[in-house]
Structure formats: structure tokens, C-alpha cells
Amino acid sequence: MPTVIISFKKDDRSMAHLFFGPGKASAEEKMRGHAEICPKYGPAFRNNETVEFLREIEELPPSDPDELEEWVDDLLAAEGADDDETIDMVPE
Numbered sequence: 001m002p003t004v005i006i007s008f009k010k011d012d013r014s015m016a017h018l019f020f021g022p023g024k025a026s027a028e029e030k031m032r033g034h035a036e037i038c039p040k041y042g043p044a045f046r047n048n049e050t051v052e053f054l055r056e057i058e059e060l061p062p063s064d065p066d067e068l069e070e071w072v073d074d075l076l077a078a079e080g081a082d083d084d085e086t087i088d089m090v091p092e
């Protein structure tokens with residue numbers, strides 16, 4: 001099922017990273033790949049200074065800007081799903 005991982009640095013919640021994939025493994029792979037190249041996010045991720053929330057979503061985001069804005073609005077407005085999962089992502 002399409003998945004988004006929302007990742008925050010524990011000491012700075014003013015920015016979030018979102019990683020999308022057709023499934024959990026793909027989203028995790030993208031998150032780890034970004035941590036390898038990002039000079040600010042990577043060290044925090046490797047030092048377990050991030051917190052991640054995994055959400056299954058109905059569909060991956062569209063590429064059209066107007067559709068994307070509507071998609072984000074819908075995602076942020078979604079109310080408490082019972083299957084919400086907080087994941088502990090310790091780098092391997």
C-alpha cells in the first residue's frame with residue numbers, strides 16, 4: 001500500500017522530511033538514501049536524533065501543482081486513523 005514516512009529532527013520540528021513509496025520498504029529506502037547525501041538530515045538520522053511517523057495512504061501524490069496542493073490539504077486534514085504507526089528507525 002502506498003506509504004509516506006514523515007521524519008522530524010528531534011531538536012528542530014520547524015522542518016519535516018516526507019518520503020513516499022509504493023510500500024513501506026520503498027519509503028524507508030528513500031529515507032535512508034536521503035540520509036546518506038543530506039549534510040543536515042543525515043547526521044541527525046544516523047545519531048537517532050529523528051522521529052518518524054509512518055502512514056499508509058490511498059495514493060502517491062500527483063505531480064500537477066494544483067492537484068498536489070489539494071492532495072496535501074487532504075493529507076493534513078485526515079483525522080486519526082486507527083492504523084497510525086510510529087516507527088523507530090535506527091540506521092542499519
